[in-house]
Amino acid sequence: MAIRIYNSLSRQKEDFEPMESGKVRMYVCGPTVYDSCHIGHARSVVVFDVIYRYLAARGYNVFYVRNFTDVDDKIIARANESGVSCDDISERYIQEFHEDMESLNMVRPTMEPRATEHIEQIIGIVSILIDKGFAYTVDGDVYFSVEKYENYGKLSGRKLEDMVAGSRVEIDPRKKNPYDFVLWKASKPDEPLWESPWGKGRPGWHIECSAMSAEYLGQSFDIHGGGKDLIFPHHENEIAQSEAAFGKTFVKYWVHNGFINIDQEKMSKSLGNFLTIKEIVNTWHPEALRLFLLSNHYRSPLDYTDQAMHEATTGMDRIYGLMARVEQYLEKPIPEITGKDDLQVISDKTLTSGNFLEAMDDDFNTAKAIAILFETVRKINRWIDEDDDSKTRLHRDSVIEEAADILRIGNILGIANLPPNVYFDRKQERMTTLYNIDPSWVEKKITQRKQARQNKDFAAADQIRDELLALDIILEDRAGGTTWKMK
RNA sequence: GGCGGCAUAGCCAAGUGGUAAGGCAACGGCCUGCAAAGCCGAUAUUCACCGGUUCGAAUCCGGUUGCCGCCUCCA
Numbered sequence: 241m242a243i244r245i246y247n248s249l250s251r252q253k254e255d256f257e258p259m260e261s262g263k264v265r266m267y268v269c270g271p272t273v274y275d276s277c278h279i280g281h282a283r284s285v286v287v288f289d290v291i292y293r294y295l296a297a298r299g300y301n302v303f304y305v306r307n308f309t310d311v312d313d314k315i316i317a318r319a320n321e322s323g324v325s326c327d328d329i330s331e332r333y334i335q336e337f338h339e340d341m342e343s344l345n346m347v348r349p350t351m352e353p354r355a356t357e358h359i360e361q362i363i364g365i366v367s368i369l370i371d372k373g374f375a376y377t378v379d380g381d382v383y384f385s386v387e388k389y390e391n392y393g394k395l396s397g398r399k400l401e402d403m404v405a406g407s408r409v410e411i412d413p414r415k416k417n418p419y420d421f422v423l424w425k426a427s428k429p430d431e432p433l434w435e436s437p438w439g440k441g442r443p444g445w446h447i448e449c450s451a452m453s454a455e456y457l458g459q460s461f462d463i464h465g466g467g468k469d470l471i472f473p474h475h476e477n478e479i480a481q482s483e484a485a486f487g488k489t490f491v492k493y494w495v496h497n498g499f500i501n502i503d504q505e506k507m508s509k510s511l512g513n514f515l516t517i518k519e520i521v522n523t524w525h526p527e528a529l530r531l532f533l534l535s536n537h538y539r540s541p542l543d544y545t546d547q548a549m550h551e552a553t554t555g556m557d558r559i560y561g562l563m564a565r566v567e568q569y570l571e572k573p574i575p576e577i578t579g580k581d582d583l584q585v586i587s588d589k590t591l592t593s594g595n596f597l598e599a600m601d602d603d604f605n606t607a608k609a610i611a612i613l614f615e616t617v618r619k620i621n622r623w624i625d626e627d628d629d630s631k632t633r634l635h636r637d638s639v640i641e642e643a644a645d646i647l648r649i650g651n652i653l654g655i656a657n658l659p660p661n662v663y664f665d666r667k668q669e670r671m672t673t674l675y676n677i678d679p680s681w682v683e684k685k686i687t688q689r690k691q692a693r694q695n696k697d698f699a700a701a702d703q704i705r706d707e708l709l710a711l712d713i714i715l716e717d718r719a720g721g722t723t724w725k726m727k
Numbered sequence: 728g729g730c731g732g733c734a735u736a737g738c739c740a741a742g743u744g745g746u747a748a749g750g751c752a753a754c755g756g757c758c759u760g761c762a763a764a765g766c767c768g769a770u771a772u773u774c775a776c777c778g779g780u781u782c783g784a785a786u787c788c789g790g791u792u793g794c795c796g797c798c799u800c801c802a
Contacts, residue, residue, distance in 0.1 A: 608748075612749085696760080
């Protein structure tokens, strides 16, 4: 059973066969580090995180590169605005990016190279392109000549002729074709610069990815990913540069994730509807965000709303609620049940529940995978319900087996891997802070209510419960005592 | 103007030829002092609309309508 991946280049799903058997080389465009990361970055990064985890779980040895663009007009603008160096800006946002990634439970890529650390390689490729006649210099700038590369437009599905006709591109008289793009920019005052054969300057945007991917993955590699918006011009230009320079197929499978809207509106700075990862994670549990992001197919657009996050939160509560219940049922903590096995290889035989692998093999259908996860949750809840009356624990083995599946599936989706009490404690902490509620006061109320219930004074007990409910605090009377949670 | 995508229950959403997953919400039942949680049950004769192919279509083809994205920095 082969993994099938939708290839943006061929516009169809293809059987996945890596160039080198058992090994996958994957490059994903990382952020330009001039500002905080937003939910759009989160989606891209979570999608490829799951793809990475899944390929690893399917037994591939995955070499995963995600770059930082740390030299760029926007970084320079930021630096000049705030009177600090470009390095200060990029350092600061790289660090912030790593914090965000950690909060989202992201696996670190094999390499996280920076553009500025590969100037030598960039100059090397630009030189090759000039030597081969694909690039030309003007006043210290170097441009790629799109007309010289015959396949220009093959990824984005455009023809040069069509594009020039209805073009919105400003005409730069120094370019031979309006779609020629800059490989090397002559430096202006107050800009970072490097020595080059064409004078002092800095790399253009697209060339760094060609240079860094070649450096770590080779001139041909398996998977190149990024947001849909990067198809044109960024990835189109990468193909042109790399294939022109190296004379071989650049990438076998192009994978692009869809965009996020906020309340049905395109997210943009001008509309002021930008949501940073930090803002979201302050309000919602990071795993709820992951669940939300993975609940749609990765190529579809996805609408971020408070309601959607609420639903995802309820979903995570349900999963962790089940896990807590399993612990109670088996009288041991979850990690003991399964053993701690991060990214272990899984096969048809490993998983007993549903067709998780089938779902994921089909172009990483995480929505379907999540459905299987919930079906498993329901199944286990049912078994435990059935066993509640008996001392025989008839379903004990099945519960163990399928609870382990939940962890394995969760491990690939990057959710449900916390001990349940940690999840609920953190959630409660976050909520009580957010709502400004004192947990010890709640405990006091619960004790009062317990007293009332023991005295069969249910009116008083219910009054306390209503009082707490008014503050969005929900009580649950369980065998072991009353627990509470925030709505 | 060019290129591409989407339209499935109140909402979100999977499903690309064999008779509609899953989640949220709401409803009925079990459980409970009552709740909550959990479980069970009933919920789309039907997949924007029209036509075609087929024994059979949400799924393929043609057309219509509506929404969206890219073509400029963008995940």
